[in-house]
Amino acid sequence: MTSQQIPQKHPEHPETGELPLELRPPRHRVSSAAIRYWTTRALLGWLVLTAVQVVWLVLGRDHLGWRIPILVATLVLGAAHVMVMPRWRYAVHRWESTAEAVYTQSGWFDQERRIAPISRIQTVDSERGPLEQIFGLSNVTVTTASAAGPLKINGLDRDTAQRLVDDLTSTTQATHGDAT
The missing domain is CATH 1.10.287 (Helix Hairpins)
Structure with missing residues (x-):
């Protein structure tokens, strides 16, 4: 068996016993209205x-x-x-929110994939400009203490964005952590 075939076991966090989060492609696409x-x-x-x-x-x-x-x-x-x-951009932009983390992928020439543990989230915001309102779109910004800046999910339909904001707000309030 070569080193590429050997499954990698990630050590648990010494204090919490949790497995580390892995940077992976998020599951959900943004709204198809984002193309227009x-x-x-x-x-x-x-x-x-x-x-x-x-x-x-x-x-x-x-x-x-x-x-x-x-x-x-x-x-x-x-x-x-x-x-x-x-x-x-539509083919690249993706997002996902789980009980453990928020995942984003964005860009077209310069592509970026990011992850933010729920325990590190400080604020969750949504906004939509005039043109986005015409297309029924909203953007969600998840702010953490990361030096890399906030995670932005652009091009969500209004209902999905509102559900995401509500879910993240509830989850972060129920999650114990220092959010730093």
Whole structure:
């Protein structure tokens, strides 16, 4: 048996007797409405940039030779970003809450996977901006004493976010720990 085939036994915590938590992929996807939200948000940003370039093109008719290729590049990059990024993010973004921990995975180019033990949670917040409200989405932020910052779960439907906040609040109040 090679070292890759030998199951690794994790030692129990000396004081609590608990097994350590393992960083693993979370089970739940965010809401599919997040795809439309991320698409709309990206599209609005690219439309603003394109509008500025069109105004620049119309008002400054000199030097058209290099302004038109810049506008074309903006349109091509914008279209690629709007078509690829939302679906890619949806494939990556995941979350899970158990009795022991909260797991998150996010990003698209720069992907991050995090875990926060329930005993370390200090606050649980939810928020939604105007555009997120239109799409029926909410974000949940789980704050711990970690130097890495809070865990953020973006793109949850409102009901799921509210249930998660309620469950985490109840669980953290019932959990003994120092939350540091």
